[in-house]
Amino acid sequence: xxxxxxxxxxxxxxxRQSVAFWCNPISGHATLYWYQQIxxxxxKLLIQFQxxxxxxxxxxxxxxxxxxxxxGVDSTLKIQxxxxxxxAVYLCASSFSTGTTEAFFxxxxxxxxx
Amino acid sequence: GQQVMQIPQYQHVQEGEDFxxxxxxxxxxSNIQWYKQRPGGHPVxxxxxxxxxxxxxxxRLTFQFGEAKKNSSLHITATQTTDxxxxxxxxxxxxxxxxxxxxxxxxxxx
Numbered sequence: 001x002x003x004x005x006x007x008x009x010x011x012x013x014x015x016r017q018s019v020a021f022w023c024n025p026i027s028g029h030a031t032l033y034w035y036q037q038i039x040x041x042x043x044k045l046l047i048q049f050q051x052x053x054x055x056x057x058x059x060x061x062x063x064x065x066x067x068x069x070x071x072g073v074d075s076t077l078k079i080q081x082x083x084x085x086x087x088a089v090y091l092c093a094s095s096f097s098t099g100t101t102e103a104f105f106x107x108x109x110x111x112x113x114x
Numbered sequence: 115g116q117q118v119m120q121i122p123q124y125q126h127v128q129e130g131e132d133f134x135x136x137x138x139x140x141x142x143x144s145n146i147q148w149y150k151q152r153p154g155g156h157p158v159x160x161x162x163x164x165x166x167x168x169x170x171x172x173x174r175l176t177f178q179f180g181e182a183k184k185n186s187s188l189h190i191t192a193t194q195t196t197d198x199x200x201x202x203x204x205x206x207x208x209x210x211x212x213x214x215x216x217x218x219x220x221x222x223x224x
Contacts, residue, residue: 050210091156091157104159
């Protein structure tokens with residue numbers, strides 16, 4: 001079974017530029033999460049999708065961050081414009097919505113804003 | 115909202131010593147999940163506990179869920195260098211949202 005795919009693995013951009021991350025969850029997983037993980041801290045949920053609907057985006061800085069999951073499968077997370085404090089690893093995860101519901105994580109995208 | 119408190123933040127042990135991390139909640143947890151994140155890696159699911167007083171073992175790892183379902187622990191016996199990483203507890207709520215603890219970083223002293 002293929003895991004959660006994310007791209008790119010690494011990205012370096014200048015502040016005020018824009019960037020986009022892509023995630024393809026495990027086939028059949030209805031729930032998709034985007035997390036921001038700053039070095040030394042735990043994952044912070046940015047947005048959670050159930051199929052193509054948003055369940056929770058309360059911690060998403062909506063003035064600069066946006067995310068979509070148009071067909072209920074893969075998803076993109078965009079930052080525009082980026083700030084220095086956005087430097088972090090962006091993790092995508094997915095889970096089933098029934099039964100045992102552990103989350104499966106992708107390898108993440110390490111973003112450096114300079 | 116519901117919070118899961120995890121302690122300690124760091125634990126330094128000599129290789130071969132035991133390691134324990136604890137999660138506590140002021141409210142009853144429907145379940146508790148444990149994840150391990152290696153340095154530079156992503157969180158990997160270890161186990162889920164659901165029943166009051168549940169104890170599960172995975173080789174040298176022992177996971178417990180308290181009788182009142184308000185606390186949980188992960189104990190590693192005789193740590194090895196491969197155990198290095200950060201261990202997170204998390205609860206998945208009815209909206210399939212994970213409520214994360216802050217994590218405990220296991221550091222093996224040379």
